[in-house]
Amino acid sequence: MLSNHASRASTPDFMPVVPGLWVLRDVFVNLYYAAVAPAQPPGPWVLIDAGLPGSAGKVQQHAEAVFGPTPPVAILLTHGHFDHVSALPGLLEAWPDVPVYAHPLELPYLTGRSSYPPPDPTVGGGAMAYLSFLYPKKPLDLGPRVQALPADHTVPGLPGWRWLHTPGHTFGHVSFFQEDDRVLVAGDAFTTVVGESGLATFTQKQRVHGPPAYFTPDWDAARDSVERLAGLAPEVAATGHGIAMHGPALREQLLQLARQFDKLARPKIGRYAHTPATADATGVRSVPPPVLSPWVKGLLVAGALAGVAAWVVRSPKKKSPAAWSPRVQNPNRYAERTWRQRMEN
Numbered sequence: 001m002l003s004n005h006a007s008r009a010s011t012p013d014f015m016p017v018v019p020g021l022w023v024l025r026d027v028f029v030n031l032y033y034a035a036v037a038p039a040q041p042p043g044p045w046v047l048i049d050a051g052l053p054g055s056a057g058k059v060q061q062h063a064e065a066v067f068g069p070t071p072p073v074a075i076l077l078t079h080g081h082f083d084h085v086s087a088l089p090g091l092l093e094a095w096p097d098v099p100v101y102a103h104p105l106e107l108p109y110l111t112g113r114s115s116y117p118p119p120d121p122t123v124g125g126g127a128m129a130y131l132s133f134l135y136p137k138k139p140l141d142l143g144p145r146v147q148a149l150p151a152d153h154t155v156p157g158l159p160g161w162r163w164l165h166t167p168g169h170t171f172g173h174v175s176f177f178q179e180d181d182r183v184l185v186a187g188d189a190f191t192t193v194v195g196e197s198g199l200a201t202f203t204q205k206q207r208v209h210g211p212p213a214y215f216t217p218d219w220d221a222a223r224d225s226v227e228r229l230a231g232l233a234p235e236v237a238a239t240g241h242g243i244a245m246h247g248p249a250l251r252e253q254l255l256q257l258a259r260q261f262d263k264l265a266r267p268k269i270g271r272y273a274h275t276p277a278t279a280d281a282t283g284v285r286s287v288p289p290p291v292l293s294p295w296v297k298g299l300l301v302a303g304a305l306a307g308v309a310a311w312v313v314r315s316p317k318k319k320s321p322a323a324w325s326p327r328v329q330n331p332n333r334y335a336e337r338t339w340r341q342r343m344e345n
């Protein structure tokens, strides 16, 4: 039963969202199982997204409980971030004939051609953002197993659905929409949890929220995508992070997010806050330089000064201030250089 007042404690990890659509919460990310013919007893089905590394067994177990041992007709990807695709190696081995579909602009990150722009921990917002520099960055290489979604916006295996290009969070991000019941599978175009916060990610408290900020390299495109999705007036939104929401509360919050996107979602500071990364069909073309938040700047300056102080104390010979002043003349610059070197590694 859908609720806009649910939490992790009140919802099982695997449950139906609407007739014919099930969600599996894989620690902090969702993947979806959609029946090809929802009105009939479970038969052919489609998997949307593929969770965290090491989840292939769990994904299969839940599929078998509903659909039996038959593999899906297709695997559809909203985008290729590690938390949405990393059970794929195991699943594709178990299901050797199942095709994977993604947007053409997402293919470079699924065929080993390009890495995504680096995550931006300086956007702040909580532990999930600060830890984002640890997230896997290497692209999967699915080779010929992955192909472009049909250009006519039909969805393989799901008659009655269409896909929409909703870039911003990634260049080839897509959402899937079932028009009759207005069910939207939105990936990370927006979420229903404050995904940057470790606490909110743990409790899963519901709220329509922008795309995960630390992983979003084009905020103008992300805003346009949210405006477009709000314009669909969905009855149900099943997102990549957070518990599905529905009805007027969903639509009001989504409309508010679209109208006040720059205030509510775009980070105040951050590498991509005002300058996007750019990409083409071969992968990333340019990324802006990293930006230091006052928080990080403070830590780095404090660290740099502590290092200088320790060096002075340990130094056997007395040095005149002139001998080391060039290094501390502009500690911000020194700290920024150090940070940039770290980010580029």
Ligand SMILES: [Zn+2]
Residues within 6 Å of the ligand: 079, 081, 169, 188, 212, 215
């Ligand atoms: Zn993502």
Ligand SMILES: [Zn+2]
Residues within 6 Å of the ligand: 029, 081, 083, 084, 188, 212, 240, 241
């Ligand atoms: Zn995600």
